[in-house]
Amino acid sequence: MFLKMVKNDFIRNKIVTMTVFVFITMAVILAASAINNIANLIQGMSDFQESAVPADITVMHAGEYDQAEIDQFTEQYRDHIAMQETMVLQNIDGSNIHFGQNQTMAGTIQDISFVVQNKKFDFILDLDNEKLDIKEGFVAVPIYFMEQHDLKIGDTITVKSGGYEKEFVISDYARDFEMNSSLTSSKRFVINQDDYDEMFKMQAGDLEYMIEFKLNEIGASATVQTVYKEAGLPANGPILEGKIFTMFNAISDMVVAIVIIFISFLLIVIASLCIRLTFLATIDEDIREIGVMKAMGISKKDIKKVYLNKYRVISVAAGIIGYLLAFAVVNLLNGNMRLYISSDLSGSLKYIQSLIAPLLVYFMIVMYCKQVLKRIDKISAVEALRSDIMEREKNRKYSFPLLKNKFLSTNIYMGLRDVWKRFKLYRLLFVIFIVCTFIVILPVNIYNTINSPVFSTYMGIGKHDMRIDLRRTDSITEDFIKLQEELKNDNDIDKFAPYITSSYQVKNAEGSWNNINIEIGDFSVFPLKFLEGRAPEGEGEISLSFANATKDGLNKKVGDEVTVRVGGEEQTLTVTGIYQDITNGGKTAKAHTSLGVNDEAVLWYIVGMDLAEGVDIREKMDYYQNAYSTAQVNDIKEYTQQTLGNIIGQMGTVVIGGISIAIIIAVLITALFLRMLLSKDMSQIAIMRSVGLTLKQISHQYMAGTLMVLILGIKIGVLVANFLGEFLVSMAMSSMGAAKIEFVHIIWQTWLLCPLALIIAVGLTIFMSCKVAVKDDLSVVLRS
Incomplete structure (x- = not known):
């Protein structure tokens, strides 16, 4: 019997059921994609680190250098240090590296070094995470420069420095654990030992040293750094810990994953509101049937099952479909990860972790449904059978006289009057419009902020037009x-x-x-x-x-x-x-x-x-x-772009995705809401038609009320995105060193363009939904 009732409910509310199904599916897709992305990131970083064997401590040094002193220090602290290796870097200015049609790498904020592969650890890898083995006349170029200058394998670069000039053929992308990220200020080009020796002999570049240490499992990084400095060993440059490189490699993908998880959470909230709206409307329609079932002695638990089983089925189906689709969607999100960290993201971890999303969504939806269904406990059989009388008596105590209207047209006034009198019904739509606006505006604000010259103040730099860095x-x-x-x-x-x-x-x-x-x-x-x-x-x-x-x-x-x-x-x-x-x-x-x-x-x-x-x-x-x-000359905007290029690019994708998702949500929810509202008001609409109001006039009433809710929702949504968004982003960025982010607001985007896109999309939906009110025979509607 219950299966039959659930089936009939599906058939009766096809649009409602499909809308809820779409939202739950979208929530699962985004949540599973983000979790999948994080799982890929964990696995990829682990594999990358295992192959590259990065240093635990890296000391940059320019100037005089004695390897014998380093070797003696290493032996003295063998209880902390497992291995030591020194890489000699030949720094070449970007203006001396030529490619394409008379182009150079001048203006880059990165220090460019030519090196040979290490022998013990800190290996530079190819796109298969294998150690690079470069042949004479070839070069492996860092991914950063391959992307920035659109270089391809087989292209050539020419190094011209002093009396040295040599053309190299690009044989590989160089994946460098320590210098991959645009947040690090140096990049390493890998060449063959013979080419390196020739470059060294011709004194083409300025020498710099990377004195690297790999610690034992019990080795203490702070201790080694302290005794190294106290020993007066070469350290004419920064001393870097390995965990900084790990953070830099992961940060851009982690930021995107966090934003997507947040949007997914908002989708779950919207799906829950949608279910609440559906439940309240359904219970209102079925209140007499509920009264009859209670009068027949059917238990509250069994009555709840009729409504709850439907959403259990929807949640399971949406969870399975969302889980499967997430593996396709995640490919749109982890392109940066596949390039910079690991080309092969296969493994069982992501499949297991991604199951968290559908299971979590299922339990959240079911628990929420149970909470809403507690309303049935308060309905007695007698009250249910007398509900129409009670509702009519309840409505009589509200007044919003038409005679007081002196400024608006009658239809617009009646629409606004309806929102005022039944705000509890409209408030769900109001909240959803706020959330949709938030989903649009927050990524836009983040993108504009990190893409602005003002963001330099979060990089420890005062705002100015131009900067010159001397090498x-x-x-x-x-x-x-x-x-x-x-x-x-x-x-x-x-x-x-x-x-x-x-x-x-x-x-x-x-x-x-x-x-x-x-x-x-x-x-x-x-x-x-x-x-x-x-x-x-x-x-x-x-x-x-x-x-x-x-x-x-x-x-x-x-x-x-x-x-x-x-x-x-x-x-x-x-x-x-x-x-x-x-x-x-x-x-x-x-x-x-x-x-x-x-x-x-x-x-x-x-x-x-x-x-x-x-x-x-x-x-x-x-x-x-x-x-x-030998200097780097940049304007501050270009400096920020080069430093945060990956994050800016990925946030641009999130902006487009956020706008698309928000518009789809707003359109579907509006269509669903108006369908249920018009269905609920069918008798009232029939009465208005019987006294001479046209379909156009009735439609204008509903359009006026819904548009007012939309405009108010957008205004509050923008304000919430501006103020609450700053708080949330500041919390996320505090671990990186920025505890109070202030958004850069581009007014025409946040207050005009984005709201206008929502108004046009939702406005068309309202117009189409309100166009048809009641076309049946009035006598049939009134009798029903």
Whole structure:
């Protein structure tokens, strides 16, 4: 009997059933896709790490170097260190690497190095995650540059530096665990040993060293770093831990997965609201039947089964279909992962983990249905059979007189009156419009924010027009002084500020010493946004990045003191402010120039500048790039684009997907709602027709009310996306070093274009749904 009743309910409510089915399926598809993506990421990162065997500690060094001292240190600390290897990098400026039709790699923010494959660990791999073995005359180019310059296997690049010139044929994509991500500032080109020796002999590039350590299972990274610095070994550059490379490799795919899971959760909310709407309408229609069943002695549990079994069947069917489709959809999401991490994402883990989505959705839907069905417990047989009388009496106490209308047309007024009187019914549609708007606006705001020059403030950089990064060369100090003198006399430059970043030792909360990067300069010229406090302005002052100030870092607040070791002496500095920075693992600091430069560990020199009004930034960039051939000259937007290119590209895909999903949801829900509303009001519509109102006039009433709900829902949805969205994104980004994200709002997109797309799509749906009200014989409708 129950199966027959469920079947009849399917037949009676085909549109409702299909709409709920579509939403549950979409929720399962997105949730399973995101979980699948995370499973692929876990498996891919594990396989990638296993094949590449990355270093646990990497020390960058430029200058004099003695391998014998490193070997002696390694032997001394064998209880921590398993292996040691030193890679010699030959740094070539991008302007000296030619390809295509007289194109070069000038302007890249990346340091380009030519290397040979390591022998012990930190292997650079091909797209099959096999160690690269390059033949003479060939080169493996990092994926970053293959994509950025649209290079293909078989193309050629030519290196021209000083008296050295050689053409290489691209034989492979280079997949580099330590330098894959655009967030790392260096990239390695792999060549044959003979070609490398020739390049070395011709002194084509500036030498830099990667002193790498692979630790034992019980080896302590912090201990090795501390004793390494105390031993006075080569460290004229940053010291990096392996976990930073893991985070950089995973971050872009993880951000996309988190956003998709959030959208999937919102879809489940919408499906639940849709089910609630359906249940309330169905129970209202069947209230007499419920009364009869109760009068016959059928238990509440059995009555609930009639309604619950239908959604159990829908959830199971939608879960199976969504689970299967997710494996096709995930291919649209993990293209970046397949290229950068692992081409082969097969394995059992993703199939098992993806089952979480349909099972979770099923239990959420069933539990929600049970909660809504508790309403049946409150209905007695007598009340159910007398419900029509009670409803009529209930409705009489509300009044919204037509005589008070003096400004609106009668049909529009009646539509708004209906929303006011029955807001409990309309509020579900109202909430769904808010959620749909949220799904559209949040990804748009995230995309616009990370694609904006203002995002540089979350990278520990003040907002300015142009920046010049000086590379480590023998003449870097002289070039830095010369550049400042030239900028002082350049009338096209409105203002500029030089900054020097060095590696320093800082005492942590446990009393041991950590290495952090501290930038010194005048931070009032291009001020940062501070979460707390201010920039260092005088002697003995320092500001810390958010990640450095937390318990995982130095555990300091504004007003606390920090001990820094400079030139063998300790200085005590007062923390004046905490700012946001997602670069270098988020752990950086800014100090007043009185701290002094750590000459033995200078990392980079940077000059930021604003141009005078009317000056062509491209011409000025070209001038300084030609004047200082070993420098990197970029505008701030290009710098951000090159650093966050992968994340920006993937968020663009999420924006398109979010808009599409939201429009589909809004259209289906609106059609479903109006169908049920018109069905519920059939008698009322028939009465209006019998007193002379036309179908057009009746349609206008429903259109006016529904459009008002839509417009209000969109307005509140935009506000919620703007304010709640900032809070949610800030929570997600706090682990990276940005605890308070402020969205960049492009008004014509968030308040005009996106809402207009929703209004047009939903407006057409409302028009088509309201076009047909009651076409049956009025006497039949009235008698029913």
